[in-house]
Amino acid sequence: MLAELKELWRFRELLVSLIERELKIRYKNSYLGFMWSLLNPLITVGVMTVVFKYLLDNGTGSLSVYILAAYLPFMFFQLALMDSAQSVIVGLPLIKKIYFPREILPLATICANFIHLLLALLVFFAYLLVVWIRHPQVPPFTATIVYLPILLVINFALATGLGLIISALNTFYEDVKYMVGVALYLLFFLSPIMYFSEQVAASSAAKANPWVYGLYHLNPVAMLATAYRKVLVAPQEVVVNGVKHDPLPLDWGMLGVTALISLIALVGGYHLFNRMKWRFVERP
Amino acid sequence: MSNAIEVHDLRKEFLVSHSGVGSVKTLLLWWRKRQLEHLEVLKGITFEVPRGQSVAVVGRNGAGKSTLLSLLARVYKPTSGSATVIGRVAPLLELGAGFHPDLTGIENVYFNGVVLGLTRKEVEARLDSIIEFAELKRHIDAPVRTYSSGMVARLGFAIAVHVDAEVLLVDEVLAVGDMEFEQKCYAAIDRFRANTGSILFVSHDLDAVRRVADRVIWLRDGVVEMDGDPVQVLDHYIKAHEGLLEG
Numbered sequence: 001m002l003a004e005l006k007e008l009w010r011f012r013e014l015l016v017s018l019i020e021r022e023l024k025i026r027y028k029n030s031y032l033g034f035m036w037s038l039l040n041p042l043i044t045v046g047v048m049t050v051v052f053k054y055l056l057d058n059g060t061g062s063l064s065v066y067i068l069a070a071y072l073p074f075m076f077f078q079l080a081l082m083d084s085a086q087s088v089i090v091g092l093p094l095i096k097k098i099y100f101p102r103e104i105l106p107l108a109t110i111c112a113n114f115i116h117l118l119l120a121l122l123v124f125f126a127y128l129l130v131v132w133i134r135h136p137q138v139p140p141f142t143a144t145i146v147y148l149p150i151l152l153v154i155n156f157a158l159a160t161g162l163g164l165i166i167s168a169l170n171t172f173y174e175d176v177k178y179m180v181g182v183a184l185y186l187l188f189f190l191s192p193i194m195y196f197s198e199q200v201a202a203s204s205a206a207k208a209n210p211w212v213y214g215l216y217h218l219n220p221v222a223m224l225a226t227a228y229r230k231v232l233v234a235p236q237e238v239v240v241n242g243v244k245h246d247p248l249p250l251d252w253g254m255l256g257v258t259a260l261i262s263l264i265a266l267v268g269g270y271h272l273f274n275r276m277k278w279r280f281v282e283r284p
Numbered sequence: 285m286s287n288a289i290e291v292h293d294l295r296k297e298f299l300v301s302h303s304g305v306g307s308v309k310t311l312l313l314w315w316r317k318r319q320l321e322h323l324e325v326l327k328g329i330t331f332e333v334p335r336g337q338s339v340a341v342v343g344r345n346g347a348g349k350s351t352l353l354s355l356l357a358r359v360y361k362p363t364s365g366s367a368t369v370i371g372r373v374a375p376l377l378e379l380g381a382g383f384h385p386d387l388t389g390i391e392n393v394y395f396n397g398v399v400l401g402l403t404r405k406e407v408e409a410r411l412d413s414i415i416e417f418a419e420l421k422r423h424i425d426a427p428v429r430t431y432s433s434g435m436v437a438r439l440g441f442a443i444a445v446h447v448d449a450e451v452l453l454v455d456e457v458l459a460v461g462d463m464e465f466e467q468k469c470y471a472a473i474d475r476f477r478a479n480t481g482s483i484l485f486v487s488h489d490l491d492a493v494r495r496v497a498d499r500v501i502w503l504r505d506g507v508v509e510m511d512g513d514p515v516q517v518l519d520h521y522i523k524a525h526e527g528l529l530e531g
Contacts, residue, residue: 017398021384021391028386097381098399099358278361281354282298 001267004274008101018108023115037116038123041072048194059239060196062131068124069232070193070225073151076117077159077221078184083109084163085170085177088280092171095281102277103270106167110160117152124232142234144250151227154259158220161265164273171280191222192229198238198245214254223258226250286370288451288482289333289356293365296326296351325351327506328365335450336480340487340497340514342521347503349486353453356484371450374400376441376457383436385429389420392428393443400447410446417468418442434461445472452476454485470495490518 008015027033048071049064060066084106088095091105125141132140170176192200197217206212217223227250235247300321325348333339341349354360355367357375382399383392393414397407415424418438428436437460444452452473460469473496477483487493493500493514500517502510510517 013403014398017395017404021387021395024391025384025386094382094399096354096359097357098375100399281359 001271001274004101004103004270008103011100011104014100015104015108015111018104019111019115022108022112026112034119038120041068041075041120045071052194057241059242061236062135062233065128065131065233066196066229067193068127069229070191072117072120072124073155073224073228074188074191074193074221075120076113077155078188079116080110080113080159080163081166081180081184082177083113084167085180086167088167088171089174092280102280103164103273106163106273107160110156110163114156114159121148139234142232144231147231151224151231154220154255154262155224157266158224158258158262161262161267161269164269165265168273168276168280171276172283187219187221190216190219191225193225196238196240196245197222197226197229198248199240201248202243202245217251217254218257220258220261223254227255227258286335287332288335288337288370289331289339289484290368290370291329291331291352291356291366294326294329294352294355294362294367295324295364296348296355296360297363298323298325325506326355329503329506329508330365331501331508331511333482333484335482336477338477338483338485338496338498340485340493340500341503342487342490342493342500342518343503343509348506349503350455352503353455353484353486357453369451369453372401372448373451373453374444374447374449375453376444376455381440383428383440386427388427389415389424389431389439393424393439396440396443397447400443400449402447414439414442414446417446417472419465434465437461438465441469441472445476450481452481452483452485454483454487456487456489490522493518 027036030036032039045064045068048067052058052067053063087105087109088102095102095105128140166176166180170180197213200206200216201213203212206216217226230250237247238245300323325346329348329352341352343349351360352367353375355362356369357373382396384395387395390411393411394404394407397410397414398404402410415421418435418441420435420439423431423435428439431439437457441457441460460466473483477496483496485496497514499512500510500514500521501508502517502521510520
């Protein structure tokens with residue numbers, strides 16, 4: 001694996017060029033360009049906020065900020081996996097002609113999506129300021145923001161590991177991308193994006209069996225969604241249908257488990273990809 | 285004299301499936317009796333190309349010529365044996381294969397140059413010369429999808445001869461474009477050879493072979509049938525084919 005990493009480093013210029021190309025191509029022929037990367041989550045979160053706040057009586061303050069804090073990283077995760085699934089197949093004409101480390105194809109896609117996440121987070125902070133001007137009682141930035149890079153690294157490692165696995169498998173079995181689509185859809189509901197992990201902790205199932213809350217956060221996507229909220233947004237009590245739940249602190253132990261899962265996914269994914277990558281051009 | 289290409293007992297086998305691209309369904313249903321056929325394309329080839337030599341590979345379709353080139357370009361991994369190119373390789377396997385239609389000529393030059401092993405700084409230094417060679421001054425800022433196929437080939441060729449390769453791997457396309465540009469291509473190749481560059485090219489165009497090759501390798505059903513002086517090998521090669529036509 002070390003030799004493979006060395007080889008990848010030798011081709012770093014190509015990786016950078018490919019990322020650049022991805023970023024350029026994505027919105028090349030659209031009028032609003034990069035704005036779509038922001039409009040999409042903003043519209044989604046706007047609709048979600050209206051539904052939850054006014055139709056489902058969720059009384060938590062700055063609900064839209066909470067949803068956005070978990071939804072932006074989830075969107076990165078989703079797009080990175082869906083795009084990397086196709087990355088090798090799209091690049092097949094190129095790798096049939098010329099040699100370069102094949103992992104550059106999914107890596108470039110994932111990196112390009114990661115850059116979109118970083119840009120979206122900048123807009124998120126701007127949104128926080130706007131909310132703060134309208135509701136001065138909620139502070140826009142919390143000191144816990146310094147932990148954000150840790151979450152980003154874990155998130156990137158997880159997406160890269162899974163992206164490598166998915167891109168390798170999907171090259172041979174194109175059913176994989178549909179399975180990934182279903183899995184991501186389910187993960188969206190299994191993660192605290194439209195709701196709060198405090199609600200999960202207060203559920204009757206979790207109260208009867210204390211391990212339910214831990215099991216729920218064994219899912220790295222759920223743990224990351226919770227962690228992003230804890231880190232990005234000042235703690236507030238969660239109010240649903242008039243019932244109040246106190247904010248729970250960030251469980252660093254469980255986040256450590258998520259980091260470990262992500263690391264295993266990254267190393268295992270790279271190993272699997274390297275074992276399969278020479279057969280991509282020979283796929284029957 | 286040192287070698288530019290070393291091929292030792294090279295074998296390549298492909299798995300050919302008769303059921304098309306795999307799906308999870310076929311994987312599950314035919315787990316044990318998948319219909320895969322082993323197809324041996326190269327059956328043990330050994331040769332060396334010294335620095336500065338131009339070698340043409342001739343043979344009928346399916347003899348393994350393109351597979352040999354792809355193995356040298358490291359697109360495939362050998363089943364056994366080895367295929368090594370010493371020095372920087374520029375494969376002219378398909379000109380403009382890496383071009384993206386929505387990007388401009390310049391953007392594609394940068395990307396293709398980096399794919400061929402240049403750094404972006406090196407591309408920048410060669411940019412004017414590449415555009416000049418390709419005769420695309422007026423169109424270089426337009427998206428490549430607006431180019432004619434001749435313009436794409438010219439740009440692809442221009443990039444390939446500007447990467448300062450030591451070994452050129454060429455599949456059929458030795459010269460592209462109209463008569464005038466073709467002359468330019470041959471001039472570039474002559475210059476490349478004068479600078480002790482090596483060429484390995486696969487062609488059915490025997491006139492091009494005669495023009496460029498110092499040596500011809502004739503591949504037949506995955507083995508070297510004959511290897512040596514162009515006049516001699518081509519003579520036998522043509523005779524064998526005439527025999528086929530008559531028989």
